[in-house]
Amino acid sequence: MPRTQTPLSLEYILLGFLNESPIHGYDLYKKLRNFEGISLIWNIKQSQLYALLDKLEDVGLLTSKIVPGEIHLMRKEYQITPIGRQTFLKWVISPVPHGRDMRQEFLAKLYFAQISGTEISNKLIEEQTRLCGEWLSSLQASFSKTTKEQYYERIIYQYRISQVKAMMEWLAYCQDEIQNQFSKNVGG
Amino acid sequence: MPRTQTPLSLEYILLGFLNESPIHGYDLYKKLRNFEGISLIWNIKQSQLYALLDKLEDVGLLTSKIVPGEIHLMRKEYQITPIGRQTFLKWVISPVPHGRDMRQEFLAKLYFAQISGTEISNKLIEEQTRLCGEWLSSLQASFSKTTKEQYYERIIYQYRISQVKAMMEWLAYCQDEIQNQFSKNVGG
DNA sequence: TATGAATACTCAATTATTGAGTATTCATAA
DNA sequence: TTATGAATACTCAATAATTGAGTATTCATA
Numbered sequence: 147m148p149r150t151q152t153p154l155s156l157e158y159i160l161l162g163f164l165n166e167s168p169i170h171g172y173d174l175y176k177k178l179r180n181f182e183g184i185s186l187i188w189n190i191k192q193s194q195l196y197a198l199l200d201k202l203e204d205v206g207l208l209t210s211k212i213v214p215g216e217i218h219l220m221r222k223e224y225q226i227t228p229i230g231r232q233t234f235l236k237w238v239i240s241p242v243p244h245g246r247d248m249r250q251e252f253l254a255k256l257y258f259a260q261i262s263g264t265e266i267s268n269k270l271i272e273e274q275t276r277l278c279g280e281w282l283s284s285l286q287a288s289f290s291k292t293t294k295e296q297y298y299e300r301i302i303y304q305y306r307i308s309q310v311k312a313m314m315e316w317l318a319y320c321q322d323e324i325q326n327q328f329s330k331n332v333g334g
Numbered sequence: 335m336p337r338t339q340t341p342l343s344l345e346y347i348l349l350g351f352l353n354e355s356p357i358h359g360y361d362l363y364k365k366l367r368n369f370e371g372i373s374l375i376w377n378i379k380q381s382q383l384y385a386l387l388d389k390l391e392d393v394g395l396l397t398s399k400i401v402p403g404e405i406h407l408m409r410k411e412y413q414i415t416p417i418g419r420q421t422f423l424k425w426v427i428s429p430v431p432h433g434r435d436m437r438q439e440f441l442a443k444l445y446f447a448q449i450s451g452t453e454i455s456n457k458l459i460e461e462q463t464r465l466c467g468e469w470l471s472s473l474q475a476s477f478s479k480t481t482k483e484q485y486y487e488r489i490i491y492q493y494r495i496s497q498v499k500a501m502m503e504w505l506a507y508c509q510d511e512i513q514n515q516f517s518k519n520v521g522g
Numbered sequence: 523t524a525t526g527a528a529t530a531c532t533c534a535a536t537t538a539t540t541g542a543g544t545a546t547t548c549a550t551a552a
Numbered sequence: 553t554t555a556t557g558a559a560t561a562c563t564c565a566a567t568a569a570t571t572g573a574g575t576a577t578t579c580a581t582a
Binding site: 338339 | 565566567568570572
């Protein structure tokens, strides 16, 4: 059985929007394309969206029903199932296991975490910072094991080390920003 | 015609090794798996390798011939074609257009550039640094266009800005390292 | 003489992706 | 009134990518 199913984070983003309220394909498409910060980190083709929604329904994370729309007769409205909700919530609070997933997946998690409030986003940021710290130690250990001759390998490790350090500084900045935003909303 | 062919950088890595000398699939596989710094940045499945070699042959970047091996009767040896060489050389000296391609594709380019000597690698690093500078300006411009309310968007831009800044510092470090390595080899 | 490792490659199954389509309704203006 | 185009809402067939699991031979060694 080649090509075993890879759970893409894009799927979780769809679940995330469906977690807020039932929605049908075309509205979700517009939401993802136009507004919402998510459009900064992910682009989706319309046909891909419908394919993913079908897939999520197949595995039981969504259900759908045909509702009579105001304009059109047929609108397929999707709703999240309890399992879908559970799957999504678990995803949101889990830090990403690899640095390469920060760029899109972590930012997507943070979007939903930040909507849910400071406790959730703080928790996520703290957990992710801890993991980043582990990556850093591991990279520094690998770096120190290299010999002078392996200078290409050393360059690679230095690249990763510098990226992870930048991530950690940014995570700290992030927590402050979200905290500030929150206290402003409460105070004002 | 859906799914138009995306030229993956992995293909160029194969061309890069074939640019050094003709080689057959299994040897190339071992090279990519075991030694060579490339194994730090890319993993390849055996079946994927053979599929890619076939594809590169189909588009005329490689040719193959069956040679009688010492151990086995059949060995399919691949050679790079003039067009393949040209394609590869053009790839090596071109900086990557997006930050997301630094992690794997740029590091791969740098591997081959650094083998070719300091002039090539210096050129690549300089061009890439220039491009990074452009990304940075563009990101800073986008950031300054956001309002206080768009704090999620601001966080995203800050993430990218911090990553690009780290890249630029690393590129400078890189150039020094390669230079040092070079002068050591000449001096010693 | 059998066991396993290394050599060298093949293939069918499956998922992922997308260009291009369909069909309806609505607004606008010539 | 009748075209024109935009928006709504989805569908599908074609192609590309990926990979688990094979095949078949030779070699070492116990």
